[in-house]
Amino acid sequence: MTEHSLWRFARALHRAINEHQFDDLAAMIDDNVEWAVYGPIDMFPFLGARHGKTAVLDVCRQIADNVRVHRYERESIILGEESASTMMRYSLTALDTNRPISLRLAQFAQFRAGRLVSMRVVVDTFDLVEQALGRAIHLPKIA
Amino acid sequence: MTEHSLWRFARALHRAINEHQFDDLAAMIDDNVEWAVYGPIDMFPFLGARHGKTAVLDVCRQIADNVRVHRYERESIILGEESASTMMRYSLTALDTNRPISLRLAQFAQFRAGRLVSMRVVVDTFDLVEQALGRAIHLPKIA
16 A cells, blocks of 8 residues: 555645755646635735646745744544545744744645645635734624 | 435535524534634634534524525535545625625534534635625735
């Protein structure tokens, strides 16, 4: 039984973000990859949709330039044959402000022949925005 | 091959929310269920964590009192033996303001003997907040 592509991809991604070593990641990304991290792109230009290996490696470099990962915990994992979903909690530092950020997200990855062909990520973005701002946003109670 | 619990649960949940019929849902929820929908509970008191069947049915009633589901689309699905993850896009109406809301979320469900024992949901909460407010929140560009 061979190792699921998720584990190899996760190692490559974290190596890219924290060590700025992109070779392993580049080797695992399909030329026609579809990539989307849903969130406010006005504040975080490295969120949003990307198509193709060059664009995805480029956005991973932007992420690496903006955050440092200290810890992550996988709270839920479901593996398909060539797919994987994980709910994760990250402890990061935002490098521009040096602010600690604790982030919850869910990622859905699809692989083909060991390469990433699709990645979609949902982030608890309101929590992210408040932490990146360093202050609470006042909200009315609606219910 | 029996039907995966996810499909039965999804039907029961949507019947509860849109038709206020909670019997099917109640029959599928384990007494010790753990439930968490991550998001700003000050604005949306029906988000957050709940433990146990009574609390979960109660929060589903609150959700049913606050939203109406028009459409939903499963963008990604990964099924485990007694688990399931789905990335979904919902078209809702917020009943208090009559505002249309388009919502992306990821849910991770765990079943035991056909009953829900764990549900964790990550929501693109910033997008949700802006739509519920009916206006954009100004954000600085940080990167």
